[in-house]
Amino acid sequence: MLTVKNLEVSYGAIRAVHGITLNVEAGELVTLIGNNGAGKTSTLKAITGVISNVKGSVELNGENITKMPSDKIAAKKMAMVPEGRRVFAGMNVRENLEMGAYLRRDSEVQQDMEKVFTLFPVLKERLKQQAGTLSGGEQQMLAIGRAIMAKPQIILMDEPSLGLAPIVVESIFESIKNINLQGIPILMVEQNVFLALNVADRGYVMENGVIAVEGMSQDLLQNEMVQRVYLGMED
């Protein structure tokens, strides 16, 4: 589905991602975890074409999309939920959701909006509210809902838990799992390692621009280094 090989990302002379290889298969929920500055956002931005100073390759369903501009990649139905949500603050909830569907010409847009409301009922109650006045959790729901409105074949998410209260994070993660179980593969960047590994099928641990460990979530939760460094557990 999504195959990233030897991806390198540089900002001028500084290299942030040093050749990473990862994949997401049909139906999978995969998490990319790691501390501040590890290179997670850079990786997502390179995959989605937001930054172009990259080496290596990115393939979506066998098609090479490396260095393709981000609008072309979006048209291939790769949806991104960016770090910090980035809802259109001055538009209302309905308009934000409609923006997610702007590339679509099919007749199921309204149906998908109903799907979003089933997942996040609060958005239906707030259709006319300006997105900028929603709570952090509601904005995250809206950002995810907007991605669903694109009828994506894969969704990439950058730290959906950022700045949210623990109970809100749990409910958002539950929704993310539901979306995935409805058949949409997801690559989710997270710093909340414990919760991310609890919902994901597989994980990659990124440190200083490289993948330090990878594996099934259950195995990573038992991994000594992951427990010590990311779960704060002493032996």
Ligand SMILES: Nc1ncnc2c1ncn2[C@@H]1O[C@H](COP(=O)(O)OP(=O)(O)OP(=O)(O)O)[C@@H](O)[C@H]1O
């Ligand atoms: N536009 C930029 N110009 C120069 N350096 C950058 C730029 N964006 C990111 N970097 C650097 O690249 C490295 C990786 O940053 P990145 O944002 O990918 O990390 P991250 O894993 O997403 O961190 P966080 O969890 O804090 O969001 C950092 O050292 C960062 O300072």
Ligand SMILES: [Mg+2]
């Ligand atoms: Mg980041």
